[in-house]
């Protein structure tokens with residue numbers, strides 16, 4: 001059973017066609033960075049809910065999600081039509097284990113995201129956790145078009161707050177973009193271009209890798225990482241990479 005609470009939309013941002021952030025006034029503060037809530041609307045008499053990572057840090061308001069419209073998706077089309085003042089249902093309790101809670105400290109934390117998978121890392125980056133556990137944090141955001149590179153001001157602020165410790169890499173796969181590497185994250189891993197660009201190597205002795213986004217990226221990245229000796233992290237058996245699959 002979901003513990004639904006009614007929440008009011010207090011902010012909306014459209015980054016580019018079909019790519020949105022929504023902010024809610026809701027009593028959800030007690031969560032671990034990296035967790036998600038469910039967001040629901042009553043559509044034709046039925047409550048349609050889907051999980052969304054929290055973008056805000058624990059204790060910060062407003063509650064925020066980052067999502068893209070999915071053609072024929074039952075929820076995202078009506079969700080993107082909401083405006084400040086409208087109401088939605090949210091689960092009051094956040095869930096999920098894609099957090100840094102059980103991860104062993106290492107030198108480098110690599111956060112690899114495709115599309116809206118960026119959102120979960122914003123919450124983690126805004127929390128004290130990565131800065132307590134890792135010396136260097138490398139965020140890699142893979143998108144199809146340069147216009148999909150959302151939250152750049154937020155990422156600039158984080159870079160300014162942690163000089164020399166935070167590196168952010170954009171990878172754009174379907175067009176050439178001035179500030180980005182060209183290609184998919186997995187291809188840039190295979191070619192070595194990503195690590196050459198950052199001047200760091202993903203290695204089980206020094207790295208923890210988080211993977212968030214679509215199933216193809218996660219499946220291919222797992223193969224690449226395991227070939228290099230990284231093993232999946234589990235609560236009871238610490239390893240080197242963790243995953244959160246959105247679709």
Ligand SMILES: Cc1cc2nc3c(=O)[nH]c(=O)nc-3n(C[C@H](O)[C@H](O)[C@H](O)COP(=O)(O)OP(=O)(O)OC[C@H]3O[C@@H](n4cnc5c(N)ncnc54)[C@H](O)[C@@H]3O)c2cc1C
Pocket residue numbers: 036050051052053054065066067068070072073074075076077096115116117119120244245246247
């Ligand atoms: C733990 C978890 C956290 C998630 N967090 C986020 C988040 O922060 N932001 C976000 O945008 N989505 C997130 N998702 C996906 C989200 O829950 C919905 O599936 C998505 O927003 C589409 O909802 P829908 O009802 O319109 O379509 P659905 O009925 O959910 O899906 C319709 C079809 O679209 C595919 N699909 C789902 N999401 C996408 C996508 N983003 N792009 C392309 N195809 C997709 C599904 O695999 C399915 O085939 C998360 C999923 C999980 C499991």
